[in-house]
Amino acid sequence: MDLPKIHSITKKILVALLGGFLLLFLLFHATANLFILRHDEGAWYSAFCHFMGTNWIVKIFEIVLLGVIVLHILLTLWLALTNRLARPTRYHQAQKSKTHSTSKLMVWSGILIFVCLIIHFCDFYFVKLGWVKGEYMVKTEKLQSQEIMGLVQYSQQMGMTPEEMIDELEAKSAMYADENGDNDEVAQYISNMRDQLGVINIVQRASEEGNITGDGQWIRHLTYDERQTLKRVLPESDSEPDFYYMAREKFSHWHIVLGYLIFFFVIFMHLRHAFPSAFQTLGLNNYKYNNIIEVLGKLYTWLVVLMFAAVPILVYLGL
Ligand code: HEM
Structure with a gap:
């Protein structure tokens, strides 16, 4: 099969840059979600969602974001495919290298995140587009x-x-x-x-x-x-x-909470490797900073995943 020729280093750099953008978005999204935890009948969260739904700059950002997600996925799959095509006959002995199993994990966890994201969109985002039913306010x-x-x-x-x-x-x-x-x-x-x-x-x-x-x-x-x-x-x-009401209603069911926690676990697995490997691809690591990057990566991953997980857990517990 003939795929267009883009050097795999270029592809890797693009994947890392797009991934970096997604890392920033996730931090922003997880922080905004914390408004759901306020017992203010959704005053803050609804005001935030109203702004997100009506401001034209945000609307452009949303299109860019969805484009970045799709491109990040396509490029990763393309990289995996070209790597495979470069060696049509498998190794006789299964490879045990760390890099190999990490990149395998990244591809599979990425695919799982994509599937979870579609389910997540059916829960919330597609309601805004009018594609699925939801709760509204007037x-x-x-x-x-x-x-x-x-x-x-x-x-x-x-x-x-x-x-x-x-x-x-x-x-x-x-x-x-x-x-x-x-x-x-x-x-x-x-x-x-x-x-x-x-x-x-x-x-x-x-x-x-x-x-x-x-x-x-x-x-x-x-x-x-x-x-x-x-x-x-x-x-x-x-x-x-009415995303505040919808989130609180959904997270009052244990099976939805469990589903979201599994989603966050897969994100955890993906981010654990995404952060340091983005630095490595972009050549921003060296022996002096490796430890700092490792610590920052761990801090970022735990922070984002715990912020995401706090919402369904605390809402379910009625706190
Ligand atoms: C407690 C967990 C989460 C809650 C309550 C939540 C809630 C929401 C809501 C209400 C929206 C629609 C907002 C709007 O369009 O105005 C949304 C959109 C979105 N969510 Fe989440 N989300 C959660 C976790 C996640 C995770 C883990 C990811 C990524 C892996 C994610 C990715 C997105 C994306 C890409 C959009 C569409 C873009 C946007 O509208 O900003 N969400 N989410």
């Missing part, structure tokens, strides 16, 4: 601007409930349809009004119970069905994923 001020508010006020002036207004509108449109045939626009309008009325009723109930707050988190007091109604009826832009 800003209170968005509800004030709904068309239905006008109908509610008008029905009050007419001395009717909004439901009675809509029933009357429907009866009239049915009579009109008998005489002139169906009118899709009117039917659509009535169906919209009913949907929005459903929203009003939900909001009214929540407000009677004193649960409405201006920050959108009041939606957590609703039932699952009510939240889904809001999500369905309101425009996409009026709601955003």
Whole structure:
């Protein structure tokens, strides 16, 4: 098989540089996750996620990040493949060298991390893209601007409930349809009004119970069905994923906590070797600094993995 010719040293340097970028991202991500541990109904974490979801510089960074992940994986696999192709016939005796087993470990742990990452995206990131279902929150001020508010006020002036207004509108449109045939626009309008009325009723109930707050988190007091109604009826832009609530909900199940801990263990294995080997590839190590790099690598790995692991463990324990 003919693969494009890029010197394997160049590939290795690229893998190390991209990996270095990912090391920085992981530290950032693990630190931000600690906001989930605050018992503030998600005030800090939601504000952080809102910023991450709306700032255009962050959006560009997100695309770069996903590109870096894909490129890092492809280059590593390519390196492994070219190494294999360079020696089509296997050694008669299995190699016992440390470098060989480390690079094998890096490839396999990398593949496992990729699989876990896809599962992780299904848990959170894909919710933001609207690819999987999740929990959302709605800003209170968005509800004030709904068309239905006008109908509610008008029905009050007419001395009717909004439901009675809509029933009357429907009866009239049915009579009109008998005489002139169906009118899709009117039917659509009535169906919209009913949907929005459903929203009003939900909001009214929540407000009677004193649960409405201006920050959108009041939606957590609703039932699952009510939240889904809001999500369905309101425009996409009026709601955003509630990652704080979702993380706390997910980490209340032991099997999800266990799954994530396995994920972090694989990351631990990968990072243990990633840090010093990136320094080695980039030629930044020498006998003077080797010990410092080794200690820094251990510190970094333990710090990041413990910060990640603290979130599911402490949330599960209710701390
Ligand atoms: C306690 C553990 C973790 C939690 C609670 C968590 C939570 C989240 C959340 C809520 C998002 C979506 C954020 C947004 O797009 O606004 C996200 C995205 C992401 N996570 Fe995690 N994560 C965890 C661990 C990890 C680990 C270990 C990795 C990497 C190996 C990772 C890699 C990513 C990536 C690449 C994204 C997409 C880019 C981004 O949105 O920043 N996460 N994570």
